[in-house]
Amino acid sequence: MDSGTFDSMKVNDLQEFLAKRGITTTNLRKKDLLQLCEAVKSLDLPVDPDFARQSTAVDLKQKLSSLPISDPFVDENFTNDFSEVPTNFTLFDIFNYLLHKTSDYDKKKLRAYKSCEDYRLFIDGHVESLTFNKCGDAEVCLFRAKVKPTQKDKTYCCTKFYQLWFAIKKSTGEVTSAYCTCIGGMDGACRHVSAALYELEAYEIKSVTDGENKWMKRPRSHDCPVPIKILKIVKANCCFLHSSGVFIVACLVDDFNECAQTDILF
Numbered sequence: 001m002d003s004g005t006f007d008s009m010k011v012n013d014l015q016e017f018l019a020k021r022g023i024t025t026t027n028l029r030k031k032d033l034l035q036l037c038e039a040v041k042s043l044d045l046p047v048d049p050d051f052a053r054q055s056t057a058v059d060l061k062q063k064l065s066s067l068p069i070s071d072p073f074v075d076e077n078f079t080n081d082f083s084e085v086p087t088n089f090t091l092f093d094i095f096n097y098l099l100h101k102t103s104d105y106d107k108k109k110l111r112a113y114k115s116c117e118d119y120r121l122f123i124d125g126h127v128e129s130l131t132f133n134k135c136g137d138a139e140v141c142l143f144r145a146k147v148k149p150t151q152k153d154k155t156y157c158c159t160k161f162y163q164l165w166f167a168i169k170k171s172t173g174e175v176t177s178a179y180c181t182c183i184g185g186m187d188g189a190c191r192h193v194s195a196a197l198y199e200l201e202a203y204e205i206k207s208v209t210d211g212e213n214k215w216m217k218r219p220r221s222h223d224c225p226v227p228i229k230i231l232k233i234v235k236a237n238c239c240f241l242h243s244s245g246v247f248i249v250a251c252l253v254d255d256f257n258e259c260a261q262t263d264i265l266f
Contacts, residue, residue: 006037021045059186063177068138072165078131078144083213085132086141087205089173094197097175101189118194121147127199128161130215140167140176145196147180162192 006014014033015025021040025033069075095113098105113119121127126148133142146161164185166178175197178188185192206213 020047068135078133080215082215084134086170093173118191121195122198125218147192
């Protein structure tokens with residue numbers, strides 16, 4: 001496309017040419033648009049630099065083509081037996097992967113990674129399942145997980161969990177690729193994938209005398225949301241020090257009654 005072609009184009013065509021390359025054209029006249037088009041042409045900017053128009057189906061197909069199995073979601077060789085899980089996978093592998101895949105992580109955020117939402121998903125027990133596939137003699141092994149949504153009973157796809165998988169290089173522990181069924185999961189660096197990575201890193205291989213090396217879901221550290229119709233409000237046991245130096249204990253009642261006068265035993 002030469003300069004003469006730009007001169008013969010209409011304003012709408014010039015705006016479309018620039019928009020495809022991520023250039024904003026609001027309130028620009030044709031003269032300005034022509035100059036921008038010339039600059040874009042000289043820089044040879046790619047079309048759709050943010051991959052906003054890229055087909056998710058095509059992207060997923062490319063990811064699956066690099067795996068030793070056709071589809072991790074339907075493969076039946078996954079197990080919760082972690083006796084052959086690579087032991088060289090560490091927090092550094094998680095950080096290297098997230099820094100490369102998402103702009104949300106930076107040096108400042110890594111220092112306080114335990115306060116991040118993805119880590120809170122892990123620590124609060126939202127990872128419902130985590131299974132492993134050695135993939136034979138392949139260079140990578142695969143993990144498949146289910147993660148419970150944070151505030152809703154169901155995902156936007158009307159399922160109870162977000163499903164995901166990620167691949168790890170056996171020799172180095174490097175995360176090579178990942179995918180999640182959530183809206184932002186195509187890039188493989190969503191909070192659900194991160195939570196599953198933290199879950200794997202926290203797993204400790206047991207010795208022969210300690211029992212089987214099977215992944216088991218940890219109990220959640222907080223209460224799960226329930227419908228209001230079955231919600232039961234109670235007063236918790238508590239104790240405090242009276243001014244006289246005597247401990248006063250409040251008893252637990254089955255049903256909360258704000259008018260009750262006998263909730264405290266002296």
